[in-house]
Amino acid sequence: MLHHFDENWRSGANVFARRGEIMLGVWEGETLVGTCGRNVDPYDPYPRAGRVRYLYVAEARRRHGVGQSLIAAIERDAADYFDYLNTNAPDAAFAFYIHLGFRALSEEYATHRLTLTSG
Template sequence: MIRLAAFDPGAAGFSALLAESQGEGHRMLLRLAENWANGSNRFAFPGEIMLGAWSGDRLVGVCGRNVDPYDDDERAGRVRHLYVAQRARRDGVGRALISAIRDGAAEHFDYLNTNAPETAFAFYERMGFVPLECGGHATHRLALV
């Protein structure tokens, strides 16, 4: 069973998840750790959250929701740093994280943007995100209203 809870990069198991993500060529968890450490992004503004997913006592995924710093609309949100451990993929962890990120988001945001790697496009589209043609800092958007 997957348990979701508030998370920060000091949590037990994060260093293993970080190493795994870097081994796959991803930098999102490194950016998360760096931005958390320097205080530039602690998911502390209204509507922002950072979640971890645990299977037993093992951290198997993370995902956050921020105000979108790349969108001029003050009601634009952003899905950030979604990563699921290899051993937990296809177990519903990503779906659970995105569902939790979506819950309550409409109170603060009209839509959520994300900048997904191409390998994750199908996942986001299954979750209701629509591909964006404009390029820039977002590949997909989920309308909340």
């Protein structure tokens, strides 16, 4: 996961520079323990579709609220730019996303979606 993020960042393919895009990290001292980004969704034709990207939490820090905090931060101002956030999660993360309010999808480009509301 982080290797793919690094390749895309270094090549310029995804540097989270478009309107509404952000990339976050959680650090414990000098150790990166979690990442999560928000992009314009390149797979959804709707212009206000966002996408959760590169959600990663170090194995030793899973089930300690790191992932939940990252999603909360990604969601915080997302409605200013997007109507919903899609993700393409691995099977092992399905329950995590459902717990956070995402609904399951049967789209080929996304497994889950969180509908946003303006605050």
